[in-house]
Amino acid sequence: MSDNEDTFNDSDVDGDELLQDWSLATKFIGNNKSVIPLRGEKDFEPDGTSIQDSLLFKAKKVMFDVLRQPDRGTIVKNQVKAYYDSESHTAIVKSPKGTFTNTIGSPNSNGSLTLQFHEFVYLVERGSVSPIVQIELEHGEEEYLLSLQDVYTLFTSQDELDKFFVYAYLKRMGYIVFPADWKYGKQSSIYDIHTTHNAIIRGGCVHMNRIFNIFTSISFSWLKSWVKTFNSITNFTPTRFASTSAIFQSINNVIPYYIPPKTKEQLLERKSVCNTKSYVSNYQIAFDVWKPNPNFKKSNRYLPDFQIVMHNKNCQNTRFPNLSDFKKIFEQLDHKFSFIDEVDDILEKTTKSNDTRSKTVDKRIDKPTNETNNVHAAKNSKDSYGQSMKRIKLGYRSFLLAVMDCGLVSIIKVSEADFGSENIWYVPPTKQSNKHKAKRPKNNQRPKNR
Amino acid sequence: MAKRSFGNRLRYKHPLPIEADPVPSLWRNPVQALTWIMDWAMRWKETRIIDVSINQLGQILVCDAWQMKYLWEHGFFGTGQLSRSEPNWQARTMSRLQLEDGNGVNLEAVTDARRRQRLEFKKLRAEFEAKKLKMRQMGIVDEQFQEQERVFLKEKRDKELAFEGDLPHIRETDLELIEGNTVVQLEKLQLLPVEAIFLTYAIPVLRIQLPQLLPSLISEVKCFQDIKRLLEQYVAYHHYRSKGWCVRSGIKFGCDLLLYRRGPPFQHAEYGIMVLDANQSNDYTWYSSAARVVGGAKKQLVLCYVELLVSEEDAVELWNQGKYHALFSSCKIHELLYKRWVAGKNRD
Numbered sequence: 001m002s003d004n005e006d007t008f009n010d011s012d013v014d015g016d017e018l019l020q021d022w023s024l025a026t027k028f029i030g031n032n033k034s035v036i037p038l039r040g041e042k043d044f045e046p047d048g049t050s051i052q053d054s055l056l057f058k059a060k061k062v063m064f065d066v067l068r069q070p071d072r073g074t075i076v077k078n079q080v081k082a083y084y085d086s087e088s089h090t091a092i093v094k095s096p097k098g099t100f101t102n103t104i105g106s107p108n109s110n111g112s113l114t115l116q117f118h119e120f121v122y123l124v125e126r127g128s129v130s131p132i133v134q135i136e137l138e139h140g141e142e143e144y145l146l147s148l149q150d151v152y153t154l155f156t157s158q159d160e161l162d163k164f165f166v167y168a169y170l171k172r173m174g175y176i177v178f179p180a181d182w183k184y185g186k187q188s189s190i191y192d193i194h195t196t197h198n199a200i201i202r203g204g205c206v207h208m209n210r211i212f213n214i215f216t217s218i219s220f221s222w223l224k225s226w227v228k229t230f231n232s233i234t235n236f237t238p239t240r241f242a243s244t245s246a247i248f249q250s251i252n253n254v255i256p257y258y259i260p261p262k263t264k265e266q267l268l269e270r271k272s273v274c275n276t277k278s279y280v281s282n283y284q285i286a287f288d289v290w291k292p293n294p295n296f297k298k299s300n301r302y303l304p305d306f307q308i309v310m311h312n313k314n315c316q317n318t319r320f321p322n323l324s325d326f327k328k329i330f331e332q333l334d335h336k337f338s339f340i341d342e343v344d345d346i347l348e349k350t351t352k353s354n355d356t357r358s359k360t361v362d363k364r365i366d367k368p369t370n371e372t373n374n375v376h377a378a379k380n381s382k383d384s385y386g387q388s389m390k391r392i393k394l395g396y397r398s399f400l401l402a403v404m405d406c407g408l409v410s411i412i413k414v415s416e417a418d419f420g421s422e423n424i425w426y427v428p429p430t431k432q433s434n435k436h437k438a439k440r441p442k443n444n445q446r447p448k449n450r
Numbered sequence: 451m452a453k454r455s456f457g458n459r460l461r462y463k464h465p466l467p468i469e470a471d472p473v474p475s476l477w478r479n480p481v482q483a484l485t486w487i488m489d490w491a492m493r494w495k496e497t498r499i500i501d502v503s504i505n506q507l508g509q510i511l512v513c514d515a516w517q518m519k520y521l522w523e524h525g526f527f528g529t530g531q532l533s534r535s536e537p538n539w540q541a542r543t544m545s546r547l548q549l550e551d552g553n554g555v556n557l558e559a560v561t562d563a564r565r566r567q568r569l570e571f572k573k574l575r576a577e578f579e580a581k582k583l584k585m586r587q588m589g590i591v592d593e594q595f596q597e598q599e600r601v602f603l604k605e606k607r608d609k610e611l612a613f614e615g616d617l618p619h620i621r622e623t624d625l626e627l628i629e630g631n632t633v634v635q636l637e638k639l640q641l642l643p644v645e646a647i648f649l650t651y652a653i654p655v656l657r658i659q660l661p662q663l664l665p666s667l668i669s670e671v672k673c674f675q676d677i678k679r680l681l682e683q684y685v686a687y688h689h690y691r692s693k694g695w696c697v698r699s700g701i702k703f704g705c706d707l708l709l710y711r712r713g714p715p716f717q718h719a720e721y722g723i724m725v726l727d728a729n730q731s732n733d734y735t736w737y738s739s740a741a742r743v744v745g746g747a748k749k750q751l752v753l754c755y756v757e758l759l760v761s762e763e764d765a766v767e768l769w770n771q772g773k774y775h776a777l778f779s780s781c782k783i784h785e786l787l788y789k790r791w792v793a794g795k796n797r798d
Contacts, residue, residue, distance in 0.1 A: 247653070255692070255781060256781075291797055412789065414786055419693055423694055
């Protein structure tokens with residue numbers, strides 16, 4: 001099977017040390033004839049000639065031209081006042097304007113916008129709002145403009161500060177971020193789809209399915225494992241095996257393993273079990289995160305792309321999550337799970353390809369050869385091997401853990417994996433199929449530098 | 451490259467040290483088929499064919515040359531004590547002393563030759579750079595020359611590895627090694643404790659039983675802490691082996707186990723496994739260091755949690771009573787993928 005290497009190519013190489021290429025941004029400043037070649041840093045080492053200098057000058061000029069562009073940043077004229085309210089620890093913008101309102105703040109019925117504290121600090125740092133405190137004096141109210149330092153002193157806890165760091169970091173990277181417990185508007189849930197109008201019908205189907213599944217699984221597993229049960233009853237361990245798979249099967253089910261939910265039905269089932277348990281977790285989801293999207297509506301939010309859990313490395317009374325902490329976090333998750341689309345896609349594709357295949361078979365019905373069948377079978381087995389590898393690699397439910405260390409953020413992605421359900425053992429070709437298989441390596445002998 | 455050749459495919463045909471043989475057709479070869487069935491039922495075939503010895507240091511060793519080769523070729527078990535991993539010291543020494551024709555290409559030689567070639571390539575490139583600089587300083591920009599350079603260097607890089615015969619370099623002490631026209635076999639194959647347990651309990655090929663093997667690994671079991679580490683390591687090892695992965699020690703990449711799809715000659719390891727106890731929680735630096743090292747070698751870090759389904763006392767009891775199967779089945783595996791997340795690379 002050509003060592004199955006090319007079946008799943010990993011292009012996800014750590015490339016965060018890439019150089020910023022400012023020439024890409026020149027289209028924003030209307031200078032389309034950028035001439036800077038994208039090469040390594042070495043191009044800017046001094047070598048005694050002016051060629052390097054001129055290249056460096058050009059690159060710098062492009063960078064500054066982009067940075068100088070007036071459309072970026074805020075214009076003082078557009079700045080609005082945000083009034084800090086110490087009682088609720090929020091800020092209010094009385095007459096909100098500016099594009100930031102699309103993805104920041106909770107609108108009130110009187111047209112004003114309530115900013116949560118982290119949003120407030122973020123906007124102050126950006127220069128989009130001016131921080132104001134109203135103080136009541138004898139002769140009436142007076143407005144005081146706060147400095148950035150003043151605003152920083154208003155943080156109430158380390159936890160809040162950490163959350164602000166993560167929020168501001170993701171915002172600056174372009175993401176849309178809202179707290180996970182944000183009450184404003186509507187946000188869809190992965191569990192919604194099943195609890196709407198046809199819940200009863202669906203629920204019924206699930207139950208029917210379950211009963212049916214029990215029967216099939218009992219009979220099927222019995223059929224599959226009767227040799228095993230027979231062996232274990234009579235304490236018989238065979239020393240001779242008809243196939244490599246049989247050897248693997250004989251050692252396969254010794255160690256039990258956890259199987260994460262993989263379909264919507266399984267997620268729903270898991271949810272209903274967990275709701276009844278209702279435990280307390282030390283780790284709560286702090287933020288819902290969406291990839292940048294101009295069509296995002298904060299009043300009607302679709303499923304978030306990521307969810308963030310916070311952990312401060314230096315805090316005395318917290319620790320890095322252990323297995324049960326991780327499990328509790330996974331049960332709380334409610335965002336777009338990529339594996340669910342994946343499954344749907346695969347189903348769709350297979351049904352489609354089945355259709356086309358049956359059509360082609362119809363056409364060629366007069367000359368069905370053994371060879372084509374074999375090729376198909378080989379392709380299928382290779383595909384399923386690649387699919388297995390892909391499933392292992394991508395994992396299932398996942399979340400982002402933002403680890404804080406004195407203001408530095410490090411984000412990791414933790415996903416559930418399932419090696420146990422994918423048997424990937426190599427089956428040596430048997431003598432009958434040797435003729436067919438021995439041919440194949442010739443095509444694959446092309447050497448590859450790895 | 452020597453990796454991925456067709457020869458390897460034949461040589462490492464069997465992924466486990468027991469070779470399967472299909473049941474002969476009952477119609478064509480009725481006698482053979484019946485013998486097969488009788489053989490299966492009566493268990494005539496002996497699978498325990500590998501002699502194993504445990505020395506004073508507690509090393510689990512296989513000494514016979516054929517048996518060493520057999521264990522390596524059938525699933526990549528053990529490590530040659532004088533080699534990188536495959537026990538090929540004897541062959542290497544023989545080709546060094548030119549006692550046989552050098553067609554026995556070993557991986558160490560391949561790596562060595564590749565490193566030398568890369569050095570040569572770097573030297574050439576430096577020469578070109580120097581020449582280019584000189585031209586630039588004189589104010590000449592010769593596109594043709596640069597193109598020529600690019601093509602030449604690319605050719606060099608793409609060039610197939612060729613093996614030049616090394617001049618034999620014989621030391622005085624080498625004479626002691628030579629016996630007739632071969633070299634004395636000094637090398638032994640050392641098995642990891644988990645490999646030894648696997649080859650005794652799951653795939654019974656070692657001529658030893660668990661009750662004899664285990665006391666040499668852990669002399670006295672008083673509390674669960676004594677067996678915890680070995681138990682967790684073995685459970686994880688068995689789990690991945692039974693799914694078809696080739697599992698080897700992860701010491702070179704700062705983790706517990708490495709998973710190969712088929713084995714070291716075929717491809718690089720894909721996953722680095724850290725085996726943890728279900729309640730374990732280390733400092734974040736521990737996870738981040740492990741992930742960085744494993745990730746730096748283009749592998750994915752997997753946190754493999756082992757949860758004990760019975761009480762610790764019961765586990766010790768099972769161990770001491772020799773109910774190993776029940777003990778191993780009362781450990782549950784949970785796996786998590788651990789990966790760094792970079793904000794700039796996940797926007798679309």
